[in-house]
Amino acid sequence: REGIGSAEYKLHKQCSYFHADIVLIKTRKNHFGNTNKNQEENLKKEGGVIFKVWGEGKSGHDSLYYKDSIVSFYKSKSIDLKIDSVNFLRLTVQKMILGNNSTANSCWANAYVVVL
Numbered sequence: 001r002e003g004i005g006s007a008e009y010k011l012h013k014q015c016s017y018f019h020a021d022i023v024l025i026k027t028r029k030n031h032f033g034n035t036n037k038n039q040e041e042n043l044k045k046e047g048g049v050i051f052k053v054w055g056e057g058k059s060g061h062d063s064l065y066y067k068d069s070i071v072s073f074y075k076s077k078s079i080d081l082k083i084d085s086v087n088f089l090r091l092t093v094q095k096m097i098l099g100n101n102s103t104a105n106s107c108w109a110n111a112y113v114v115v116l
Contacts, residue, residue: 055086
């Protein structure tokens, strides 16, 4: 729904905990002379890639549970959230601006939920 990528999971209010490591991975060399340093400078200048975790719970409306940005390649951050009473969990990624012909993947690594 939102951003450059999203995934939604129906949890049926049966999970208590969500974990993931978020990271930005460079997937292709740039053949136009834009160095890794330049790409990271562009990434920082534009505010990075924004990772969000949304949950729909008791109220029936989406609530933002987590928001953070990644401004460097290959430096992961861990997310650990209590998600009891969440019916739908949605993971989104926004704002992938890296400049001249750069290619990167945003990654939700080691993601899992704990079932009640």
